[in-house]
Amino acid sequence: MTVQNKLGGTFTFPGTSMTVNRMGYGAMQLAGKGVFGPPKDLDAAVAVLREAVESGVDHIDTSDFYGPHITNQIIKQALHPYPKDLTIVTKISAKRGPDGSWIPAFSREELISAVHDNLRNLGLEALDVVNLRAMFSHLGPAEGSIEPMLTVLAELQQQGLVKHVGLSNVTPKQVAEGRGICEIVGVQNLYNVAQRSDDALIDDLAKDGIAYVPFFPLGGFTPLQSSTLDEAAAELGATPMVVALAWLLQRSPNILLIPGTSSVAHLRVNLSAAELVLPGEVLEKLNEIALVA
Ligand SMILES: NC(=O)c1ccc[n+]([C@@H]2O[C@H](COP(=O)([O-])OP(=O)(O)OC[C@H]3O[C@@H](n4cnc5c(N)ncnc54)[C@H](OP(=O)(O)O)[C@@H]3O)[C@@H](O)[C@H]2O)c1
Numbered sequence: 001m002t003v004q005n006k007l008g009g010t011f012t013f014p015g016t017s018m019t020v021n022r023m024g025y026g027a028m029q030l031a032g033k034g035v036f037g038p039p040k041d042l043d044a045a046v047a048v049l050r051e052a053v054e055s056g057v058d059h060i061d062t063s064d065f066y067g068p069h070i071t072n073q074i075i076k077q078a079l080h081p082y083p084k085d086l087t088i089v090t091k092i093s094a095k096r097g098p099d100g101s102w103i104p105a106f107s108r109e110e111l112i113s114a115v116h117d118n119l120r121n122l123g124l125e126a127l128d129v130v131n132l133r134a135m136f137s138h139l140g141p142a143e144g145s146i147e148p149m150l151t152v153l154a155e156l157q158q159q160g161l162v163k164h165v166g167l168s169n170v171t172p173k174q175v176a177e178g179r180g181i182c183e184i185v186g187v188q189n190l191y192n193v194a195q196r197s198d199d200a201l202i203d204d205l206a207k208d209g210i211a212y213v214p215f216f217p218l219g220g221f222t223p224l225q226s227s228t229l230d231e232a233a234a235e236l237g238a239t240p241m242v243v244a245l246a247w248l249l250q251r252s253p254n255i256l257l258i259p260g261t262s263s264v265a266h267l268r269v270n271l272s273a274a275e276l277v278l279p280g281e282v283l284e285k286l287n288e289i290a291l292v293a
Pocket of ligand 1: 028062091188189218242261266267269
């Protein structure tokens with residue numbers, strides 16, 4: 001069994017010199033309730049980001065539709081000028097309604113303006129990675145051609161505003177379609193120890209060295225709850241969340257983690273998952289959670 005080193009070892013995105021620690025940070029939880037409006041405690045949000053970077057996190061996931069705009073502005077306030085080795089990954093193709101609803105924003109004009117919003121609010125001249133998030137269904141990945149939208153993003157890449165391109169909330173068919181349009185460095189979909197629909201996709205991407213970045217690694221808005229996780233945590237002297245993250249790190253070397261938290265204490269706990277090695281018999285039990293779910 002591979003022993004995870006500090007922050008899970010490193011991963012280099014395909015066709016790039018961009019290397020990150022496998023344990024990163026997802027910034028979505030920094031905005032207000034429902035990822036809408038300002039946080040209750042701005043200083044606490046800034047502290048989480050600074051603690052992450054001071055702890056060696058060099059991969060932060062965000063979007064300008066978190067807040068909207070607010071999460072990116074907090075990242076800029078906390079970390080700009082950015083450390084040279086920090087990779088900020090953002091996503092486009094949604095906007096927020098006045099009630100906080102998530103609305104597809106897939107037109108050429110909306111995609112271009114989303115890239116410019118991210119550049120402005122993050123204070124960057126070029127974005128490291130932009131994920132095109134498919135928005136064909138509220139329920140998850142759904143078929144539909146991403147060609148028109150991805151072509152716009154590829155143009156922005158050619159103009160130098162976007163360094164690398166990824167996909168989010170996509171089906172394997174859309175990943176194949178996307179790879180025919182431009183180089184795809186990563187896929188960001190819902191996946192965790194209890195939600196494993198992407199098992200085959202992860203293995204396929206791993207063969208080509210493409211990153212798979214699970215969102216909701218801890219269950220997202222409905223935190224993971226499982227007696228198997230609780231038992232494994234008790235046996236290993238860890239917490240269930242740490243076990244869930246360690247399981248992901250051991251699941252495949254192309255998995256990069258971006259657990260989200262608004263708390264420095266939770267951040268520290270989550271980062272410690274990179275140092276937990278799950279023994280084979282524990283892995284076997286954890287693998288049964290998804291079957292039951
Ligand atoms: N591509 C997409 O469509 C998409 C969708 C959703 C999310 N994302 C990205 O994925 C990242 C991760 O997803 P997420 O933040 O929604 O979900 P998550 O990481 O699965 O879980 C976050 C939730 O778990 C809690 N939590 C975190 N650490 C904990 C700990 N050690 N103990 C107990 N509770 C803990 C957080 O609350 P506290 O704040 O209290 O810690 C928060 O409620 C996001 O930040 C975002 O960047 C992408």
